[in-house]
Amino acid sequence: MGAHAEPRWRLRSPHRGRGIPLNESGPSQPSGLRAKRALGLALGVAITIVAVAQYRAGRGPVTVAWLAVGPLLASLALRPRVTAMLAAWATLLAWG
Secondary structure (H helix, E strand, O other): OOOOOOOOOOOOOOOOOOOOOOOOOOOOOOOHHHHHHHHHHHHHHHHHHHHHHHHHHOOOHHHHHHHHHHHHHHHHHOOHHHHHHHHHHHHHHHHO
């Protein structure tokens, strides 16, 4: 093999003229910002619903622990500032 020899293998493009190329930015996909806002809002509502259910059922260590699930899920997909706001909201509701 010389200095300019081509390798035996080559990476092939998955869209090499076969099939229909998918357009991920099409109308069926929500924009990233809208999806993240909707997720943050849904988690905030879920935290509030869990807190209301906790108040009606009575206090207990298991029900308070469920309030931590919302900020935990937020930390996987949302920005740190939004996660901190959801954690503060959950903490405020747990104190109530």
